Amino acid sequence: MTKAYGEGDTRVVALDAVDIEIPRGRLTAIMGPSGSGKSTLMHCLAGLDSVTRGRVWIAGTEITGLKDKELTKLRRDKIGFVFQAFNLLPTLTAEENITLPTAIAGRKPDADWVEQVVAAVGLQDRLRHRPAELSGGQQQRVACARALAARPEIIFADEPTGNLDSRAGAEVLSFLRRSVDVLGQTVVMVTHDPGAASYAHRVVFLADGRIVDELADPTAEGVLERMKRFDKIRTS
Template sequence: MSDDGIGTVGAATAAVSAVDVWKVYGSGEAQVTALAGITTRFEKGRFTAIMGPSGSGKSTLMHCLAGLDTVSRGMIHIGETPLTGMNDTQLTKLRRSKIGFIFQQFNLLPTLTAEENMLLPLSIAGRKADPAWFETIVTTVGLKDRLHHRPTQLSGGQQQRVACARALLARPDVIFADEPTGNLDSRAGADVLAFLRNSVHDHGQTIIMVTHDPVAASYADHVVFLADGRMVDELSAPTADAVLDKLKHLDLPENQPDTEPVR
């Protein structure tokens, strides 16, 4: 995120960038503006959390940034690659090579072992895991003795760590995490968040996480805040208390229209 303020885009290539991004559903009286002209960048090798009240557009923004949803107007880039205008086949190839995903639901195949679940995306892409990198990731998530266990034989925290390892093994340019600790107890959630933070600081991974939890956001390097589809604030080196205080005082920019016709 640029230090010049919300919505600025610098010259250096970011891991992910958005320029004047709008997402509008429906038309006429039924029109709903989910994103209203967001311009921002997510720096490489940083852990960024996206926060905001329910309905603020944070999940919509993540889905658009990751190419899971299309924008109504504006441009999104993964590195120097523009997502806007790509067809489904192009988006699928880009997601396989450049993007990793971690969701609230672990999305593990029950018939596969932990190791097989970790390696599945690479297998689908016709790639082999780097043995040294595989060893590093498995050691980092603390699952060396669980590789041959199926999901039903793992705790919720262990299943989510398998999902984290799966996302990291392909060495994507960026990992998107949508409420990754939403189904975990506080201890398991802390383990997963510490792993994500360490993967950024120790291995240079880029992570963009949507969360509603100030404690989860405190593991990030930077937090951006959305309200009514706009970026309204940001915070570096966050603490849980500082994040909570920001959430309590979110205000929309003054004199800004609620919607704008999509051209």
């Protein structure tokens, strides 16, 4: 998969022939320095951006050839998103925010599944609260539950703890890992934080638009050492 912007002398290659497989039922973290292509990779995998060359599949469906209407439906039904900004509707309760995607799709939410998700994020006593009545960590947990409520094939999380303090961030990361281990979800998380990456089953490292390394069962210390090694290579 290649993603380039511009033409001729102004052409910039954001992703340079990247080949990656995201295993089902695992939490995969994508890391790299600023400008390495990690957000571009996530956006292309999720169908939020087109690729210049190459193909992308989600659960057996090639998304790179889909028309806009088909792609919108696939993102609605098969993909969940968690962003750094919580993106909750302020006039809705936590429960209404969680079930909003299924309501927009004209479907009734699976009550038993939503109950499992709510229990997993520990929001049982906050369902009737509006976002302004919740802490940042609670709002992000609502966003995570919303992403899970439609039972997507995969969830993409872009710096999900970027606006949170360390304690709230740890709560959200613990839930994302628990959603994989207990609920069988598949999660891809873009992060710059070695501590956040340590919650993943696997870390994929990008530099200059290419995958340069991987690390299984990471620790924060191991991720930090790997990143220091890349910095030395880039500056030598």
